[in-house]
Amino acid sequence: MKLIILFLMWPMIGFAQQQDDKPELPAFHHVVGVKPSQARDIDEKLQLGEEGELVCSTCHGLDDIDKTPLDEVDTEAEDFLQGGPYKPLTDFCYRCHNKEKNTRENIHVMFDEKGEIKKQACEYCHEKTPDREKDLKFDELKLRISMTEICYGCHLKDPHFNAVEHQVKPETDEMMDHLKKMREEKQILMPLNDKNEVMCISCHTPHQRDVINVEKPAGKQVLVEDLEEGITYKDHPWNAVYQADKAVRLDELNKQLKKQYQLNYQRIENEALLRLPAVNGELCLQCHTFDK
């Protein structure tokens, strides 16, 4: 899985004031009515309008979508998007936008085809490629940015649910003591920063497995077959129930924020770059204790 730069821009395509004769479009919808610039390679099967512009039917297969009230549009229909459904949605985007130009390399894939270390990947974060044979102290790692902030250049500070809430110091000494005890027990690295706050790398490791010897505390992490594929989720039968339960509140929130958040109850199928598995709660129990 690659990060799609297009996606970062997606929410920025706001929509101008509605005029009465214009069809109602959701906020942050794709641009319509524009002619593709030369450079863009529109899939021939997606037909443009009479003047070569993007029209509703270029992308949507539903009849009269432009005359249908927003809340009656069947977004679950197969041809809601031409040739759909698409999973992930970006497969649809790539029918017109160039995939290569819009994805970036997953720097966490640190071995090349021959199984050699890709030094340039190391040097995004380390000034020099560290010697993997040596036992290095933290200040010998020559990190370009502090450990707290090293991920922010490429990831958001808020990459997922509950990430921000975690970047604090444990409220209780109990949690600190528990973490210390668990580190000893599992012989695992799970660092806090110099203010004793949780960081991204408290839960995640930046390295592909085997870059650091798995016998070392820093080398212990979950095993993932395909890091390019990354973290994957599978649908869960509860999803329909879960979404129905949240629908009204989510709708209100979206109206307030002028966003289109969706909620999905999914199960993690494949974990990556975590120091301990989260699916069975092991990671969480490193810091949290629950009453039985």
Ligand code: HEC
């Ligand atoms: C130079 C850019 C860069 C830096 C720095 C970086 N990442 Fe990433 N990371 C990526 C890219 C590219 C991907 C591929 C998936 C994507 O695009 O989201 C990725 C994916 C991930 C994933 C998901 C695994 C997957 O393959 O889907 C996790 C977890 C992750 N990074 C954690 C971190 C953490 C923790 C740090 C800080 C120690 C960090 N990253 C620093 C670029 C970066």
Ligand code: HEC
């Ligand atoms: C370039 C492609 C493209 C064009 C042209 C286009 N759309 Fe869309 N439209 C999309 C995509 C992509 C989505 C979002 C699908 C998703 O998030 O699952 C969408 C979503 C929608 C939705 C569903 C919003 C919701 O409830 O989630 C409606 C309604 C819609 N478009 C109406 C229109 C109308 C009316 C036109 C013509 C005026 C139009 N679209 C033209 C690509 C397009």
Ligand code: HEC
């Ligand atoms: C039918 C072809 C088509 C599809 C499918 C399509 N786009 Fe576009 N997109 C265009 C055209 C044409 C433009 C107008 C700008 C241009 O041609 O340079 C555009 C413009 C954009 C822009 C404005 C920035 C820019 O490069 O000009 C973004 C962002 C964008 N599309 C994202 C998406 C995303 C995300 C998807 C998938 C959900 C998607 N597009 C699907 C044809 C398409």
Ligand code: HEC
């Ligand atoms: C996204 C940033 C990032 C990248 C890329 C990265 N490292 Fe690191 N590295 C760190 C951080 C942060 C630490 C300290 C925390 C840890 O060990 O997990 C570290 C620690 C280490 C350590 C010490 C482990 C120990 O036993 O304590 C070694 C050795 C190392 N890195 C080697 C490498 C090599 C080799 C590469 C390239 C293949 C690389 N790193 C790429 C961020 C990175």
Ligand code: HEC
């Ligand atoms: C409390 C632990 C924890 C902290 C702190 C944390 N994460 Fe995560 N992160 C997770 C878990 C659990 C997942 C779910 C995926 C999995 O199980 O492999 C995840 C997933 C991710 C993903 C992949 C998302 C996806 O759906 O593909 C990225 C990227 C990521 N984290 C980056 C970060 C960054 C950057 C930070 C710091 C700002 C951070 N995380 C802080 C636990 C954490």
Ligand code: HEC
């Ligand atoms: C490195 C330690 C650490 C790990 C690992 C960890 N947490 Fe936490 N968690 C914290 C800290 C610190 C807080 C802040 C509140 C506190 O100190 O009790 C917190 C708070 C929370 C909260 C309350 C958030 C809020 O809204 O206030 C939830 C829920 C939570 N964690 C769930 C999890 C889950 C689920 C996992 C495993 C995926 C996990 N935690 C892993 C340290 C951790």
